[in-house]
Structures are given as C-alpha cells and as structure tokens.
Amino acid sequence: MRSLLPLLMAALVAVTAFPDGADAVWTPIANPPGTLLVKQVGNFTVIVYSNAAPRRHRPLQLVTVVRGETQPVGNGVTDYRLVLAVNNTDTGSTAMYQCVVRGKPGSRATTWVLRSFALYTQAA
Template identity: 95%
Template sequence: MRSLLPLLVAALVAVTAFPDGADAVWTPIANPGTLLVKQVGNFAVIVYSNAGPRKHRPLQLVAVVGGDTQPVGNGVTDYRLVLAVNNTDTGSTAMYQCVVRGKPGSRATTWVLRSSRYIRRRHS
C-alpha cells in the first residue's frame, strides 16, 4: 500500500495543476473570418448535420459571426462559436452556438463537437 501513495499523490497533483479548462479564461476571437476559425465552424456544422441517426439535416455554414477560444492544454483549444447556418432545403438561416475542441494542425478525427444549440432565426 505504501508504494501506491506516491502515485496517488502525483495523480492528485496532476489533476489539480492541469484542470480540464475549468479555470481557463475565454478570449474573444479578434477576426472570426480567418481560415482556421471558418474550418472549425464548418466542422461543427458538418458534424451536427450528420448527428441524427435517422435524418440528415441539410445545413451549410454561412459565416462565423463571432466567438471565443479557451486553452485546454497540450496545444488543444476549445472554440465557442456563434454560427450563421443556412438550411439548404428551406432557405432559412438560423444562429447556432457551438463548442468545438481540437488541436490546430491535427487530424480531423481528434476534433470533437462538444455542444451545439439553436439560438434564433436570423433576420436579414
């Protein structure tokens, strides 16, 4: 039992020192029109569009309206974005907020859509 104590203490220190982004600060994205931010937004729309097991949602990214980033650790970042999304069947546009986690420059399989929610219909 005595030999496990240093491992338990090390694990507790690691969890305390490197929380899962809980205390990190969200920083506004200065230019939501950059290629990286658009790619993150497009990823979110594609994943959300195909999330329903029975029905594909015909959605297309119109623009990233705004957002924030938050470092998670090891180069991984959370992106909280507000997206203008077009329904290609109806032609209507709505606003969605999503949170995507990923590491720029990594494979698409390492990215995750953590949440997505409808905000409102967009009026033009």
C-alpha cells in the first residue's frame, strides 16, 4: 500500500496542474483576424463541421474570425473559443457561430478536435 502513495500524489498534482477547463481562465486573443494560427484554427473548424456528416455536406466557408479566447489545457495543448463569421456558399447568407477547438500548435491536424460548433447568440 505504501508504494501507491507516490503514484496517487503524482496523479493529484497532474489533476491540479492541468484542470480540464473547469477552473482555467479564458484569455482574449488580441487580434484574431490578423493572427495566422487563429485563422487556421477557424478554417479547420469550418471544414471539419462542414464535412462532419458524410451524407449532409454543408457548403460553408470562413469569412473571418470575429473574436477569440484561449485556455491552456496542459502539455502545450490549448482550447480555442472562437466566434466566426461563416458564409453559406449555396445561399449567400452569413451567420455567426461559436466554436471550441482543442489542439497543440505545430502538431498534426489529426490531433486537433472540434469540441463544439453552434450558432452564436450574444448574451444580453
């Protein structure tokens, strides 16, 4: 039983040091439309969402990243919460969406995860 104590302490430190976003703070991105990484994350998000359902392709295209925030997850992984202006290329209409994407800058696209994508409604 004594040999488990260091392992349990290490697990407790890992959970405390790298919370899963519950207590972490969202930090605003200074110039989201002018940041290459943020534009790439926005494009990735729209492409993944557009092709999420093989039988129901959505003809969406990123117009711009309106605003964004980041939140560290741990081990260089970051959550990106973005508000995107997205154009429907079939109808020509533009709508605002909020998404959360998790990934590690500089890593492969397969390690990035689209966690949410929904119509953006501003809080009153």
